[in-house]
Amino acid sequence: MAAPAPHPPRIEDGIGAALRDLRQSRGQSARWVAERAGISAAMVSRIENGLVSPSITTLEALARTLEVPIATLFREARPQHSDYTLVRCGEGxxxxxxxxxxxxxxxxxxxxxxxxxxxxxxxxxxxxxxxxxxxxxxxxxxxxxxxxxxxxxxxxxxxxxxxxxxxxxxxxxxxxxxxxxxxxxxxxxxxxxxxx
CATH class of the missing domain: 2.60.120.10 (Jelly Rolls)
Structure with a gap:
């Protein structure tokens, strides 16, 4: 029996990973972010764990609190591919x-x-x-x-x-x-x- 096809990455997981990375890179607690964004610390935790789909209003408040464009919260939700170019000496x-x-x-x-x-x-x-x-x-x-x-x-x-x-x-x-x-x-x- 063939293994089931892998599920595509969930946007909620990508947003959660981006939020956690941004928060931790600034050395801030979930409670600190929550207070300034006007949401509960439990909600921040649920977003970071990909358990909820946050509203645009919530995402905007989080982005403003972390001083980043709202699009930054979607950086981990990109397609699972990337391109690279390797040019050897003398080529191009x-x-x-x-x-x-x-x-x-x-x-x-x-x-x-x-x-x-x-x-x-x-x-x-x-x-x-x-x-x-x-x-x-x-x-x-x-x-x-x-x-x-x-x-x-x-x-x-x-x-x-x-x-x-x-x-x-x-x-x-x-x-x-x-x-x-x-x-x-x-x-x-x-x-x-x-x-x-």
């Missing part, structure tokens, strides 16, 4: 970006697209003689680490000269990007994370 998806008067090579190292986050990492090579690189305006955060060479990065009205080993992170809301390549070749790693 090689691409070329062409604009009106510029061209550069880059290698895609990672790309993850979820409903709440878009994440990408690239290794980019700029050549001094390939014309002015493009600038960008977007959302989220951009991280840049210079791997070799020297170039000037624009962020809003500020200019930063980056050399091998230097790194910079910026909010993507302002105009940003490399505006001058000083050495014959400049290679850098760029990582961007944003909400879709």
């Amino acid at each position: 998806l090689k691409s070329t970006r062409i604009t009106d008067n510029h061209r550069h090579e880059y290698v895609n190292l990672a790309l993850h697209s979820r409903k709440d986050l878009r994440f990408q990492a690239r290794r980019v090579t700029l050549l001094r003689d390939s014309g002015p690189p493009p600038n960008y305006v977007g959302h989220g955060v951009v991280f840049v680490q210079a791997l070799s060479g020297e170039a000037v990065y624009l962020y809003g009205k500020q200019h930063f000269t980056l050399r091998a080993g230097d790194s910079l992170s910026v909010d993507a809301e302002l105009n940003h990007g490399f505006v001058e390549v000083i050495t014959p070749e400049f290679e850098f790693l760029t990582v961007q994370a944003e909400r879709p």
Whole structure:
């Protein structure tokens, strides 16, 4: 006789696990959380043990008490799958970006697209003689680490000269990007994370 199929994880169990982790990471008792959220300590215990399905009002009170977005209480209730990308040395998806008067090579190292986050990492090579690189305006955060060479990065009205080993992170809301390549070749790693 075949074993029964496993039950999918219950959302109540996920909410309970998230609440317990958040509470314990702050060193707070169930009674402390209950008093500030306006519910009983017994209810906090029942929620943490997955015995009840709390109302949105109760979840909002708990999230406010723990100073987190309400969505944080659902973090353990996600589907039981995840993706990963392993790129070995010298590998990756090689691409070329062409604009009106510029061209550069880059290698895609990672790309993850979820409903709440878009994440990408690239290794980019700029050549001094390939014309002015493009600038960008977007959302989220951009991280840049210079791997070799020297170039000037624009962020809003500020200019930063980056050399091998230097790194910079910026909010993507302002105009940003490399505006001058000083050495014959400049290679850098760029990582961007944003909400879709």
